[in-house]
Amino acid sequence: MKDRSIHILNFVGLGFFEPAIRLAAGEETKKNLIALFKKVLLPVLAVGLFLILWHAGSSYLYNVEKDFKIETARIASGNSGVTTELERIETGESSINSLPSPVAVLGAFKTLLADHKEINLKKEAFALKVAPLNEKNLEFNRVNADKIKEGIAAKKKPIKYTGRPSFVDQIFTSLKTVFAGFFLALFLAVPIGVVLGLSSTLRSSFNWLIQIFKPVSPVVWFLLVYMIVKTFTLEYDGDVSFIISFIAVGLCAMWATLVNTTLGVSTVDKDYINVAKVLNLGVGQKVFKIILPSSFPLIFTGLRITVSVAWMVLIAIELLSQSPGLGTFVWEEFQNGANDSNAKIIAAMFVIGGIGFLLDKLMFTVQKFVTFTEEATT
Amino acid sequence: MAYIELRNVSKSFGTGKDRTQVLSNINLEIEEGEFVAIVGFTGSGKTTLINLISGLLMPDEGQVLFKGERVTGPSHERGVIFQNYSLLPWLNVRNNVGMAVKEAFRKMSKKDRNKRVEDYVEMVNLSPAIGKLPKELSGGMRQRVSVTRALSMSPDMILMDEPLSALDALTRGNLQQEILNIWNKDKKTALLITNDVDEGILMADRIIPLKPGPKATLGPEYKVNLARPRDKAALNHNEDYKLLRNGIMEYLIQIGEQRASKKDSNHVLPDIKPIVKIPPFRRISFN
Structure with missing residues (x-):
């Protein structure tokens, strides 16, 4: 039971719970205490330090703005102005929008x-x-x-x-967009990558185009997709902004997978290729039994990068496309400028970060499921 | 007519100034049912030679003939056992062997194919490990799978590229015997490449040393007239065996020294003496 749960935790990349479980089982107390200190306590301390610095920074910034407001009021209408200004700040009527x-x-x-x-x-x-x-x-x-x-x-x-959609609704809209974009990237980049990896002629033919399109910024991708999709959806009355944003996310994020797949397929271990030749494997068998499995590690590394990039550019693209997701939420709060708008933006930032982390862990786990290891890892 | 014949085969690698001729003017004839061993130093072009015969490489000059026809590429008729096993790490034993069977016997029903895979795995005593991945097997077991994979396609000829050189001495001895037992059943033509003279004498009918490259050529051949089945322990006291072994060893040491002296002549050594108290010793190694 214990070893099994440790195995599962390590598998999904939550290995830092391991010393706690071992400690609870009463195993090697000293060694596990040190491990617990390193893996759990130190990170917690780091987070605490960060919170302290953040708190200090925000109260400093708050005071700077507050002093400035009071000073302005004193210059404008003397001491009575200061009292009213203090009251207004107290009630939130005069808002201080700093960190x-x-x-x-x-x-x-x-x-x-x-x-x-x-x-x-x-x-x-x-x-x-x-x-x-x-x-x-x-x-x-x-x-x-x-x-x-x-x-x-x-x-x-x-x-x-x-x-009006709620914050949680917007998270789910964003996740929907990111997954749609991810699958678009998957179904575009992997087949193209395999074809390019197999043929050095095609690879050199398209190399320039790939090099040019790879570093294009998400904003430009969005505009490009907008130009094209707009024409196709003249008579469509569905959610055009969703279509535009997921296509733009997919196109932005697919390059890591494309390049990695091409690399993986074009650099399959020569031994495996020799096996395919000696066994006289047909093209289909060769691709599905030898080339694809042996390039899975690289393909999945690419897909992991793709997911992170997709999530990262999603916020910017949603912001532009007005697709009702987290990006729009952040932008609207910024435009809104209410007393707690900035706090909401930071809250959204942590939610975005957390989801990005979970998505990466998810991909990591999937990757472990489908890729092989050459040697035993015990 | 020889079963397999190499006529004036040469092979070079690299281009321009870096071009080196690995094999030069190789002539070799192997009769049907014969077991030939080629013994040579590491880096003498042994693997290149076997790749030429299997069809993975094409000769620059000369011809490789199999049953009188030119070899134009790899074929099921010549099964290859690689030095580093070359098992696919994502397939278990059954599927590694099954893939070969599937390609060699396309018309066979799935049930018969499975049966064949199981029979061949049984032959090398790996039935308990049939569902395991290569990473879960020891080196010796992996090489057994590799042997099984090559044999399950029922090739007319078996090419073995230093199949046992990565294994420890004990496993090596066992596998030598196992391969010999399998070979004894239908006496297929076999070519073994090895760096171990004893292994060659134990297994082959004929031993041919390969002079070290670049421009490797085949040396004089030695017939092994020892009766089969040969017992490794008994061989050690056999006079014929000793004579043959010494003959081949002497020849190899001689060409090895030639190579070493050729190399050394290019270097000017500084006129200093090492301050080592332990007497220097010489070691002869073919690995």
């Missing part, structure tokens, strides 16, 4: 979750309210199916909730 403190960020995070609950309640109420209407619409569609087909009657759509 928020850790406590403020935690508060903002709680506000966001409470807001999510509230919006969920609204959604439920809305769903209850429109349920009979939606049913009626469905009934209408069923009865008039022939007319709709002939184009006489218009098909009635179910009524959807169109209110």
Whole structure:
């Protein structure tokens, strides 16, 4: 049980729990205490130090702004101005928008979750309210199916909730976009990479194009995709911003996978190629049984980079495309400029970072599942 | 007509100034059912020679003929056992062997193919490990799988490129015997490349030393007229064996010294003496 859980933890890259489990089982106390100190205590201390520095920095910045406001008020209307200004700051009427403190960020995070609950309640109420209407619409569609087909009657759509999305909704929208973009990158980059890796002629033909497109910035990709998709979706009334943002994310992020796949396929161990030749393997067998498996480690390294890049550029692209995700959230909060806007932005930053970390761990685990190790790793 | 024949075969690697001729003017004939061993130093072009015969490499000059026809590429008819096993690390024993069987017997039903794989794995006593990955096997077991893979395609000829040189002495002895036992069953034509004279004498009908490269050529051949089956322990007291072994060893040492003196002549050594108290000793190594 113990060894099994340690094995699983190491497998998913959470190996730092290992000494704690071993310690709980009473194994080699001294060695595991040192390991626990190194792997858990020191990181916790580092986080604590960071929080202290952050808190000190934010209160310093706050005071600088506060002093400036009071000074301005004193110059404008003397001591009475100072008192009113202090009161206004106290009540939040005159807001000080500098770096928020850790406590403020935690508060903002709680506000966001409470807001999510509230919006969920609204959604439920809305769903209850429109349920009979939606049913009626469905009934209408069923009865008039022939007319709709002939184009006489218009098909009635179910009524959807169109209110403001909550923070949690936006996280899921972002995840949807990033996964759509990731799979686009996967299905574009891996096959192209394999083909390019197999043929040195094609590789040198497309080398220049790849080198040029690889460093293009996410913003430019977004504009490029926008130019093209706009024309194709003139008559489409669905979520165009989602289409644009996921395509842009995919195109931005696919290069690491493309280059790694090409490299992996073109540098398969010569021994394995000799085996394929000696066994007279056909092309399909050679690709699927030898070339792909042996380049899996490199392909997955590429895919891991792709996921991180996709998540990183997603925020910028959503910000531009107004697709309702975390990027839009951050930008709207910045434009909003309310008292707790900055705190919400920082809260979103940590959520973004945390999700990025989890995505990487997810890919890491998948990678371990599908790739081989040449030697036993005991 | 010889089963396999090499006529004035030469092979070079590199271009321009860096071009070196590895093999030069190789002539070799192997009859059907014959077991030939080629003994040589490391780096003398042994692997190049076997790659030429298997079809992985093409000669620059001369011809490689198999059953009277030119070799134009690898074929199932010539099974190769590689020095470093070359098992696919992502496939287990069954699939490593199965892949070869599948390609060699395309028309065979899946059930028969599986049966064949299992029979051949059984032959090298690896049935308990049939579901294991190469990384879970010892060096000797891996080489057994490699042998099985080559034999399961039922080739007309077996090419072995230093198959046992990466193994420890004990495993090596066991596997030599195992390969001999398998070979004894249908006496297929076999070519063994090795750096171990004893191994050559134990296994082969004929031993040909390969003079070290660059421009390696084959030396004079030595017939092994010892009765089969040969017992390794008994051989040590056999006069014919001793005579033959010494003959080959002397020849190899002689060409080895030629090579060493040729190399040394290019260097000017400083006129200093080492301050070592231990008497220097000479070691003859072919590895």
